[in-house]
Amino acid sequence: MNNLLILPVILPFAVGALLILFAKYGRLQRIISSIAVISLLCVSVYLASRSYIDGTQTLELGNWQAPFGIVFVGDLFSTFMVVLSSIVGVVCLFFAFCTLDRRRERFYFYPFYFFLLTGVNGAFLTGDLFNLFVFFEVMLLSSYALIAFGGTGYQLREGFKYTVINVFASALFLVGVAYLYGITGTLNMADLAVRIGEIGQTGTLQVVAMIFFIVFAMKGALFPLYFWLPNSYYGPPAAIAALCGGLLTKVGIYAIIRSFTLIFTNDTGFTHTLLLWIAGLTMFFGILGAVAQFDFKRILPYNIISHVGYIIMGLGLYTRIALAGAVFYIAHHIIVKSSLFLFEGATKKVTGTSDLRQMGGLLKTHPWLAWLFLISALSLAGIPPFSGFFSKLPLIRESLTIGNYWIAAVALVVGILTLISMMRIFSHVFWGEQKHTEEQAAISLKKPLLAIVPLVILTIILGLGAEPVFLYSLEIADQLLDPTTYIDAVLGEAK
Incomplete structure (x- = not known):
């Protein structure tokens, strides 16, 4: 059964390579893509269930024993992330079917789409830092193409900036890998945890961390390194913006959580206090950007920035409840933020613009669009009974319990400002005088809304079923705080 761990990587990669051959056959590409992405979701759910029932799963490629060979690790956290990426992959793909210009399909949209999923899933499942770098690059190379997809001047300009910034980050990643290998002689994450624990805290290791x-x-996209995100996600079509907005930043967040609960844990008094301050600043400055915007599609990227701060807040607090809240928040944010980008694409399909000052009256002509958007908007702001409330609640309560009142205050203020930014969208886009023509009002959104509905249903389910979801998050938090299970599963007798 462990051989199935490689399927979330091999399946999208093989499908992406196959679709290159059929780039000119749009209908055939859509059929193959549909089968593949649904299969990927089924495999991901199965792997998550096996890791929950049977414990952490490992796969040593080529039968090379860890830490010398390539290893894939399917613990509760990594398989949970793969399931989330597969859900977003399914929804965004079906939304693309009904909104993407057919001419654009010919420019290898589907191959790059699946290559991006390959990189994302590989980053979640890999058990060593060098292959984390490799899968980051697979993901980023695909995202470079998708963000510039369509070839407008704005996309090419911002895509170039995005590429340069990430090339610099990748070079710095390799520097960190080289330093860490020079100190420890290994890049396997489980082996790193053991060896760094034996070495103890040194100034050099702190620098590497x-x-x-x-x-x-x-x-x-944490403070102050988030400047690339708002403009990069503004240009691409909604399906691509939703895929990138929902997943790409979470890969970086996943890597931070994994490395600062498994590898760099010798001086949590310094590292995790720093993480907590970064979380507060990210939340605060991100939401200031959101409330300053009057463009639907520009508000959403700033909300991404502010809300990844909540996740890092849980890591910075570094308690069982806080980490469980962070895990819960990841699921909530991936689902809700992806849906909001898709809602923006649906409204633009009708109005032809994302400028709030040129929009209005969609509640009258497209009521289902309005009320479904409102559910996602309220969930993002943390209004009960949706997932946003129940994922924020443990973070704020835990910060108050351990005496970090300032971060609780920041989180509450950011929640209020998030609500203001979402209600600004709702009041300008859906209320008021109808500013789109009757011809535009007649545009049907049945198919795009059918694609988005699963995400809206999920945020309701995560809210109404918060208790079992949080209990599952607590089990993930237990594994993160006690990495012995991860280390034993990977190294076994080699430890």
Whole structure:
């Protein structure tokens, strides 16, 4: 059964390579893509269930025993992330079917789409840092193409900036890998945890830890390294913006959580206090950007920035409840943020613009669009009974319990400002005088909404079923705080 661990990587890679051959056959590409992405979701759910029932799963490629060979690790956290990426992959693909210009399909949209999923899933499942770098590059190379997809001047300009920034981050990643290998003689994550524990805290290791933090913070859009994100996600079509907005920053956040709960844990008083301050600043400055915007599609990237701060807040607090809240928040944010980008694409399909000042009256002509958007918007702001409330609640309660009142205050203020930014969208886009023509009002959104509905249903389910979801998050937090299970599963007798 462990051989199935490689399927979330091999399946999208093989499908992406196959679709290159059929780039000119749009219908055939859509059929193959549909079968592949649904199969990927089924495999991901199965792997998550096996890791929950049977414990952490490992796969040593080529039968090379860890730490010398390539190893894939399917623990509760990594398989949970793979399931989330597969859900977003399914929804965004079906939304692309009904909104993407057919001419654009011919320019290898589907191959790059699946290559990006390959990199994302590989980053979640890999058990060593060098292959984490490799899968980061697979993901980023695909994202370079997708962000520039369509070839407008704006996309090419911002895509170039995005590429340059990430090339620099990748170079810095390699520097960190080289330093860490020079100190420990290994890049296997489980083996690193053992050897760094034996070496103890040194100034050099602290520097290496900060190098990795800078790399992952740049990819995760944390303060002050988030400047690349708002413009990069503004240009692409909604399906691509939703895929990138939902997943790409979470890969960087996943890497931070994995490395600072498994590898760099010798001086949590310094590292995790720093993480907590970074979380607060990310939340605060991100939401200031959101409330300052009057463009639907520009508000959403700033909300990504502010809300990844909540996740890092849980890591910075570094308690069982806080980490469980962070894990819960990852699921909530991936689902809700992806849906909001898709809602923006649906409204633009009708109105032809994302400028709030040129929009209005969609509640009258497209009521289902309005009310479904409102559910996701309220969930993002943390209004009960949706997932946003129940994922924020443990973070704020835990910060108050352990006496970090300032971060609780920041989190509450950011929640209020998030609600203001979402209600600004709702009041301008859906209320008020109808500013789109009757011809535009007649545009049907049945198919795009059918694609988005699963995400809206999920945020409701995560809210109404918060208790079992949080209990599952607690089990993930237990594994993160006690990495013995991970280390034993990977190294076994080699430890």
